[in-house]
Amino acid sequence: MAKAIVAALRVRSETILDDIARLMELAGVRQAMDPSKTTILKDNISWHFPFPAANTTPWQLEGTILALRKAGFDSITCVQNKTVVTDAFKGEDLNGYVPLFKQYGIPVLFNFRPTDMQWVPYKPKRRMHVLDTIYPEGITIPDYFFGKNIVHLPTVKCHIYTTTTGAMKNAFGGLLNTKRHYTHSWIHRTLVDLLAIQKEIHTGIFAMMDGTTAGNGPGPRTMYPETKNVILASADQVAIDAVAAKLMGFDPLSLEYIRVAHQDGLGVGDVRDIELVGDDVSRESWGFTVGNNGVSLFGNLAWFGPLKGMQKLFFRTPMVHLFIFGSEAYHDYYRWPAKDRRVFEQWKAGTPWGGLFTDYERRRAARESSGAAA
Numbered sequence: 001m002a003k004a005i006v007a008a009l010r011v012r013s014e015t016i017l018d019d020i021a022r023l024m025e026l027a028g029v030r031q032a033m034d035p036s037k038t039t040i041l042k043d044n045i046s047w048h049f050p051f052p053a054a055n056t057t058p059w060q061l062e063g064t065i066l067a068l069r070k071a072g073f074d075s076i077t078c079v080q081n082k083t084v085v086t087d088a089f090k091g092e093d094l095n096g097y098v099p100l101f102k103q104y105g106i107p108v109l110f111n112f113r114p115t116d117m118q119w120v121p122y123k124p125k126r127r128m129h130v131l132d133t134i135y136p137e138g139i140t141i142p143d144y145f146f147g148k149n150i151v152h153l154p155t156v157k158c159h160i161y162t163t164t165t166g167a168m169k170n171a172f173g174g175l176l177n178t179k180r181h182y183t184h185s186w187i188h189r190t191l192v193d194l195l196a197i198q199k200e201i202h203t204g205i206f207a208m209m210d211g212t213t214a215g216n217g218p219g220p221r222t223m224y225p226e227t228k229n230v231i232l233a234s235a236d237q238v239a240i241d242a243v244a245a246k247l248m249g250f251d252p253l254s255l256e257y258i259r260v261a262h263q264d265g266l267g268v269g270d271v272r273d274i275e276l277v278g279d280d281v282s283r284e285s286w287g288f289t290v291g292n293n294g295v296s297l298f299g300n301l302a303w304f305g306p307l308k309g310m311q312k313l314f315f316r317t318p319m320v321h322l323f324i325f326g327s328e329a330y331h332d333y334y335r336w337p338a339k340d341r342r343v344f345e346q347w348k349a350g351t352p353w354g355g356l357f358t359d360y361e362r363r364r365a366a367r368e369s370s371g372a373a374a
Helices: 013-026 058-070 088-094 098-104 167-175 180-201 237-248 256-263 294-304 308-315 320-350 352-373
Strands: 004-010 039-043 076-080 108-110 119-121 140-142 149-153 155-159 163-165 204-216 224-234 274-278
Touching (some): 004 013, 013 058, 013 224, 013 352, 058 076, 058 098, 058 149, 058 204, 058 352, 076 088, 098 352, 140 167, 149 167, 155 237, 163 237, 167 180, 167 204, 167 256, 180 237, 180 256, 204 237, 224 237, 237 256, 237 274, 320 352
Parallel strands (some): 039 076, 076 108, 149 204, 155 163, 155 204
Antiparallel strands (some): 004 224, 119 140, 204 224
16 A cells, blocks of 8 residues: 655644644645535534543634635535534534634534435445444435535544544544444444545545644543644545554554554555654654543443443433433533533643633634624
């Protein structure tokens, strides 16, 4: 397999927008996608609260918009999705995206609104590993995604079920509907199937990954944020996830979703066959570990352990609402007020990236004030 290119830069908060533009040029954004087609921005809202490393950062979003415009991509939209534990409207507001969408004239569509897009049957050309078995009634995806570019905006962080999460996992919310929790026991191969589908329906795929603050521990929400000052970009979704995994201290090919995608020829997961351009981060290894939280302890039993045989009872009957309530109560009514809001405030007060986030909050407040005055 030919070498893949992943661009990496060490960055500072003072120059981050220019750094993102340079990064995306190094990664070949002009060659990766068709500028005559609409480009979808797929941000990542793992938690509607603005916990560091959990979500696309506002500078990641703004820098990507500016870089795309500079490269000749004039038609840009954003597509949001919801999950059973995140609120897309709350998330795009609290994380500072809304003023940016308004400032740069980016239309925002929601894949759960029938007025924005319809879910249509899709029969993949490539053999699926698991999706056709999980959804025997047929695979459906949003009709809006066909014939468009997509830019994924993940962050560098761990994940309780996939060890790491990044560009490949970012397609999960956009391409699967609210029954995507059916896939969790087969999550790795689900991500491989989704990448295969993306390659069939999109005119170009690109990822810009933010590691300015990276997430160590039981992600994608309840993590230990660590300042790392690194950003990554690539047209190869497997390669960028492999580089991010190696930075975090994991062997990329030991992660099933990276290994299987590499074996299927969907991208390059072997870092020996990845060409790093920009700054040399090849010797970095941060020693991250995933660990567990209150959700993963049960999830591991239900998705992968002795309770796996009871999934239909737990998650395909009204009983699922008990687990949804439990997750919401744990994250929003226990973790955020008791622990994670304090972590967020300490990050804002004590790191350059937290200070930059505060600047975006001020911009948000100023726009809201001007809107109210008008």
